[in-house]
Amino acid sequence: MKKAYEKPVIFKLKTGFMNKFGGGAYFRKVRGDIDGVPVEELVEKFGSPLFVFSEKKLRNKFREIKNAFTLRYPNVEFSWSYKTNYLDAICCILHQEGETAEVVSEFEYEKARRLGIPGSKIIFNGPYKPLDALRIAVSEGARINVDHFEEISDLEQVADELGKKIKVGIRLNMDTGIQPQWSRFGFNLENGQAWDAVKRIASGGKLELNGLHCHIGTFILDPKAYETEVKKMVEFAYRVEDEFGFKIEYLDIGGGFPSKNRLRGVYLPPDVAVPSIEEFADRVCTALLQSLRPGDYPKLILESGRAIVDEAGYLITTVHAAKRMPDGRRAYVLDAGVNVLFTAFWYHFNVEIDRDVQGPTEPCVLYGPLCMNIDVVDDMVYLPPLPRGTRLILSPVGAYNVTQWMQFIRYRPAVVLIGENGNVELIREAENLEDIVRRERLPERLKLQ
Numbered sequence: 001m002k003k004a005y006e007k008p009v010i011f012k013l014k015t016g017f018m019n020k021f022g023g024g025a026y027f028r029k030v031r032g033d034i035d036g037v038p039v040e041e042l043v044e045k046f047g048s049p050l051f052v053f054s055e056k057k058l059r060n061k062f063r064e065i066k067n068a069f070t071l072r073y074p075n076v077e078f079s080w081s082y083k084t085n086y087l088d089a090i091c092c093i094l095h096q097e098g099e100t101a102e103v104v105s106e107f108e109y110e111k112a113r114r115l116g117i118p119g120s121k122i123i124f125n126g127p128y129k130p131l132d133a134l135r136i137a138v139s140e141g142a143r144i145n146v147d148h149f150e151e152i153s154d155l156e157q158v159a160d161e162l163g164k165k166i167k168v169g170i171r172l173n174m175d176t177g178i179q180p181q182w183s184r185f186g187f188n189l190e191n192g193q194a195w196d197a198v199k200r201i202a203s204g205g206k207l208e209l210n211g212l213h214c215h216i217g218t219f220i221l222d223p224k225a226y227e228t229e230v231k232k233m234v235e236f237a238y239r240v241e242d243e244f245g246f247k248i249e250y251l252d253i254g255g256g257f258p259s260k261n262r263l264r265g266v267y268l269p270p271d272v273a274v275p276s277i278e279e280f281a282d283r284v285c286t287a288l289l290q291s292l293r294p295g296d297y298p299k300l301i302l303e304s305g306r307a308i309v310d311e312a313g314y315l316i317t318t319v320h321a322a323k324r325m326p327d328g329r330r331a332y333v334l335d336a337g338v339n340v341l342f343t344a345f346w347y348h349f350n351v352e353i354d355r356d357v358q359g360p361t362e363p364c365v366l367y368g369p370l371c372m373n374i375d376v377v378d379d380m381v382y383l384p385p386l387p388r389g390t391r392l393i394l395s396p397v398g399a400y401n402v403t404q405w406m407q408f409i410r411y412r413p414a415v416v417l418i419g420e421n422g423n424v425e426l427i428r429e430a431e432n433l434e435d436i437v438r439r440e441r442l443p444e445r446l447k448l449q
Helices: 039-046 055-070 088-096 106-114 131-139 149-162 193-204 223-244 277-291 306-312 433-437
Strands: 050-054 076-081 100-103 122-124 143-146 166-173 207-214 250-252 299-302 313-324 330-334 350-353 362-367 376-383 391-395 414-418 424-428
Touching: 039 050, 039 313, 039 391, 039 414, 039 424, 050 055, 055 076, 055 088, 055 277, 055 299, 055 306, 055 414, 076 088, 088 100, 088 106, 088 424, 100 106, 106 122, 106 131, 122 131, 131 143, 131 149, 143 149, 143 207, 149 166, 149 193, 149 207, 166 193, 166 223, 193 207, 193 223, 207 223, 223 250, 223 277, 277 299, 306 313, 330 376, 350 376
Parallel strands: 050 414, 076 100, 076 299, 100 122, 122 143, 143 166, 166 207, 207 250, 250 299, 330 362
Antiparallel strands: 050 313, 313 330, 313 391, 350 391, 362 376, 414 424
């Protein structure tokens, strides 16, 4: 058949960037299956777009991180960060692996309790904890990390109501060399605010400080920052113990470990730019063992989310149309956009296609289906000429997308889990109109005849 005419365009080649004359074939990656299940089979049964999670990858990644820390320190607890991905199936897999639950709202707290996690296995963080939520959390034995002075007063009120002293931790923020510094959460260490919080707790006599918490940021690429965090937390803990007699039973260093994703603006591949979890574990545990007093091994708590689940998640999306942009770039319209891929604003995903396509690669833009100019999945990915119906497999997308996705213009898609035995299970149904309008109420006078 005679090929359709396409107007020629001129591209400016930039030194050091991929182009069709050198290295472009690197981006022509073909993936016909996920964990042995054909991509086309998944789409035929569950539709496109479609989120796919690999149970095998999820469990293996957790065990890799667990081994890295437990082989270096004798008292470690892993607490699953619900905000990263709170699908029931994902949470339950990690709870089966031994993780407790880390939540930052009463909604997440209720979700953890609904799955059977007792209050004593829940860590309650976050800047907004309503009084009613604190009452429940305290009565059920949850560990609460205080974020501000008003929360100290709220907890003292709960202590009065329940007639008992409440054990609490406090959240610290500090300078570890990471910019921007996450200073909006907790009490600052350097300016004395954290020490004022300890004094306030001690003077009230209704709370007992038994833990310290700190989360220095997200997608941290410098393991040394955690070493600094740990040393400062240990030093502060011993100062608290020596001057007030509180016993600090746990040091919760939060999460923030990166996945093998590629941040926008970082041109090195993740295998080069992202340190291994072994490097993070070595920095953290060595700093602990060097800073702690002989025989003292407080519980080390890790709230890692992204580093565990991100690489277990894939999104299958389909090419709906192709067009040529005024600047010469080819553009593709996909059936998935930033409505379901919130993290597209921060990452260049790994892009694979479901078939071998002939033709030179060229710079392309991947647009989503939304009627919004910001609906850009990727503004610079090298691809061959893709026919309509080509499936793209984007990864890693397991972290934050199914918690920050939005119901806007399009329904949210189905989510499936490929089990370790290779079976495919639906873990979240695709939405329909009934899901969207279920809570709406139309006044009788406004109904159309």
